[in-house]
Amino acid sequence: MALPPLTPSQRAEALEKAKAVRKERGDLMAALKAGTLPLTDLLARQDTVVGKIRVRRVLESLPGIGAVRAGQLLADLGISESRRVQGLGANQRARLLALFPPKE
Structure with missing residues (x-):
């Protein structure tokens, strides 16, 4: 599916x-990552800004969770x-x- 052509102002x-x-x-x-936003608050948002984030990226942003641990968690959770x-x-x-x- 081709994207419709945009005018320069629409593109900007x-x-x-x-x-x-x-x-x-x-x-x-x-x-x-800083711990100022709880995971519950992030997942409670129902907008497209949060909705389009990959769960792996969310896990990797948690303090103490790296790429390997995030992968293990996703596998354990069946995600x-x-x-x-x-x-x-x-x-x-x-x-x-x-x-x-x-x-708390």
Whole structure:
């Protein structure tokens, strides 16, 4: 499926929108890494900014979780490597949150 041709102003607008979304995702991942954003709050968001993030990237952004451990967790939970947050089922979310309970 070919993309429709865009005018230069439409293209510039789309690029700015994409840039803003990437920045917001980066800020969310940084907050998750720093421990200022709990995983429960991140997974509670129902917008496309969070929904399009791969679950593996979310896990790797958690403090103390690297690429190898994230892969092991995904395998243990039965979550595909390519799964995005918006594609998680209720049981998968519950199992994921059970591994990382909110800190009080």
